[in-house]
Amino acid sequence: MNSMHNNQDPDVEAIIKNHFKSSKALRFHYWPNFSSRKRSRLGVFPYPLKNPFIPLIFAKTETQILALPSIWRGIRLARLGHIDALHIQYENEIHRRTRFDPDLPPEDLVDRTIQELEDLKIKGVGLAWSIHDAESHYDESYPHHIEKLRKFLANTVDMIHVFNHAGRAFAENMLASDPDKIELVELPTCFGAYGRTPKPTPAPIKRRFLCFGTILPMKGIEGFLDCVGSADVSDKCGVITVAGPFWPGKSPDLTQHIPANRDVEMKLGFVGDSDIVDLFSNADYVVVNYRRVLTSGVVALAMTMGKPIIGTNLGGTAEAVPIENHQLLYDPENPSGLRHVIEKACEMSEGEHLALQHACQAHAARRHPNIQSKKLEAALRKHGVL
CATH class of the missing domain: 3.40.50.2000 (Glycogen Phosphorylase B;)
Structure with missing residues (x-):
């Protein structure tokens, strides 16, 4: 098979390892003393390991990216001042939890999440949301509690990240988002995810x-x-x-x-x-x-x-x-x-x-991960998320 490889392509496994390098420390309620505070820290939730697009979206950033196992882990770290901002990717994965996190019914889980995110916003923690889908891939529609969370995010976060003009139109027309908060940065392609x-x-x-x-x-x-x-x-x-x-x-x-x-x-x-x-x-x-x-x-x-x-x-x-x-x-x-x-x-x-x-x-x-991740980081800074 004829194939090609660019030395500038990201190493997805290395990116994931870097984003998870503090995961052991994150199991506790403190931040490791050896971790430098010279860069901004962005918590990303969820961070599914079988999906290459999350590491590729943040392939080449100056910001320190932290892969969060649950939204609660991110909320706790933000409350303690250990991360500067939260970037929510797949909001329908809000149920992901660790054994230390509260086990709540779906409606209560969303209500409490909304309250916690509102409190963080008041305290100056940056919030961003990427809209990957307009409709559920798995069912005819999203459950009511997920729709409620989506509407909250659409009208509360500092920046809404969309991947195309169709996403922008959906955010403006269906979710009534402020057009000035919407940033279009296309989905990166997969160079580096599967080798040559x-x-x-x-x-x-x-x-x-x-x-x-x-x-x-x-x-x-x-x-x-x-x-x-x-x-x-x-x-x-x-x-x-x-x-x-x-x-x-x-x-x-x-x-x-x-x-x-x-x-x-x-x-x-x-x-x-x-x-x-x-x-x-x-x-x-x-x-x-x-x-x-x-x-x-x-x-x-x-x-x-x-x-x-x-x-x-x-x-x-x-x-x-x-x-x-x-x-x-x-x-x-x-x-x-x-x-x-x-x-x-x-x-x-x-x-x-x-x-x-x-x-x-x-x-x-033209949509190489190195290019797109820098564009996204610039957009997050532009909107004061970082």
Whole structure:
């Protein structure tokens, strides 16, 4: 496999280790004496280890980043003056707790969190919130207590971080946020997260498609499988790979949608980091046929790997890809839109597809984690969070 590596790419494992280096001390109610106070300290919650985007968002900052295991840990440290600000990422993970934290019913948990954050704001602790999603990925809507927390954050924090213009519009129009508090810093791409990235290479005559990530109804994989079976692509459609975790009770049953006239490979289950590059290298297009989306990590990963996407133009998807890739996005209101982009993808010339790969990686390079993390840190300082 042809691949390339930039020595300037962040080392995600090293970043995580650095962000967690004080985690042992954080189990106690004191701050270690050896820890210098020369830099601003920002507590980030949550900090899921299986999600590369949190370390990449803060890949190259002067600020000392602290990975928080719970919101309560952050509140306690802020109250004691050991961190200067809190940055909340996935607010629907508010239930994460350690054995030292209060175990409260969801509604009470949110009410107490709101009260604590209000008190911290009065004391001058900086507050920021990143809006990753407009709607729940897992259910038709967020629970009432999460909606309550989102509305509080939208109207209370010092800075609201959005990843695209669709996020800005959502914050202004749906959450009634102050436009002056909103900062747009695009989601970083994934350079450094999975080692070497594949070099653009000529695509085979039979085009290969990849559906990647947890199998969820909002991802529209069933619709893609139904459509690709009836698309007029003669013998130009190669293997279709569906790879990602399957959650019983939440993931749709795809077996009824596998077309008999197509080669579909199901790789259901967790995909390890060491398998990511090979998986994407063996695809020519990444399918993002989402029914609802605001910001997509799969799109950022596809761009990093130099793989164009086909799918809907919802949310911030069009902003996350180069203009050359827009021809493979469709309006979900158009009943023949998906069929059209599938056929166009299969008919695309080898030269045009190769140029499109280069355009995707060039677009990804403009959103390198080192660039985006500095932009975000500057925005946090601009709004007085740090």
